[in-house]
Amino acid sequence: MGGWWIADFWNSPQLGPVFVVSWLVWVIVSIVLHELAHGWAALRMGDPTPRVTGHMTWNPLVHMGGFSLVALALIGIAWGAMPVDPSRMRGRHADAIVSAAGPAMNLLLAAIALVVLVIWAPLASGELISSVTIAEPLRGNLEIFLRVGAMLNLVLLMFNLLPAMPLDGGRIAAHYIRPYREFVMSEHGMWISMGLMLVFFWFAGDFIFPAALSIVHTVTDLLWMLMGVSP
Template identity: 35%
Template sequence: MDFTGIFRQIIISAPAILIAIVFHELAHGWVAYKLGDSTAKLSGRLTLNPLSHIDPFGTIIMPLMLIILTSGQWVFGYAKPVPVNPYNFKNPRAGMALCAAGGPAANLLVAIVSTVLLKWILLPFMGVIPDFIFNPTVLILKSTILINIVLAAFNLIPIPPLDGGRILMGILPLRYSEFMERIEPYGSLIVILLIVTGLTKIFVLPLVKFFYSILSLF
């Protein structure tokens, strides 16, 4: 096992993972706050401080395990869910759908900003900026782009409690929304089964390619 390579991947991926999950969760809380729900704000979650969003297993242990087990080829993580009370919204169903969409939208925005920084600000100074600063920064920005794109795509899988499932619950006719609400307690198991069988790729990979096509505009 290449421990040097794994350690290098951890150094590169850690900032990218933190950026992705912090902005993802912050966006959920910010959208909720703008729609009239102060639960996230009162819970101290409308902040860029990673300590407020870190989940010990999902943010630290699981990404480290994935880096080690896959030799740095696959990295993923999650944060503590932001508390939202839909009954504070004028339209609870629409409000929850908008809150859910906020997370992936924030990740896509972070990926766009990282692309602009990489392509238009950093790369033009290749050879001017010292390599010991330039090379790690390029790798971190590339990792930030990839992780944010994958996180956005994965969360849009249309199964609750993922964001895609919550978006569908907000826009589908009530009877279908109620059906999805009934399967939500089993949603995590369904998602794990899809990951184990590799079926998540059917949905995630096309979205990742689509998001990269958006980034190509920048």
């Protein structure tokens, strides 16, 4: 490998076209829903900014922007943003709640993908209902799609909860830890925190992706064992 990621993964015996398509679909859907969760929470807390700015939409271009979508095509990663105004929110913990809503959405998406995967695999193989079997390639392709969705959303959950600005974890930490809040509000604090985020991203990737894969395998194997199936 070493060329364009889509070409490398597409031609990889371990990954292939289904993985590439699954990754692209899940990245876009997960980021859009992550940002919409921030928006829904902000509206609930009394801040109309997401609606006023036109961000309460399903359009990925609005949430991710052209540069992020180009980055997704070129290097396989992307990001999004939801404008909010904490000064217009009601409640002492409103800002933290809005920040936590995005990772909570990723947790929900990961859980949904895992539940469907746990049911789908033994159903498709005929272990749940002997009269029902689903042939390849649909059986395996959907399993790959669900595994990618679960893994990616666990990665997004863990990464976004890292305590560095402007990640959600950094905003939550700044809300509850006064010295950290004063630090990020200082003249160079935000830039230092963003630098730390990049360091986290560079080094934590070696931990977060394997951890997410391990969680997916462990949860599915445990649930299949409890169900008495081995798809």
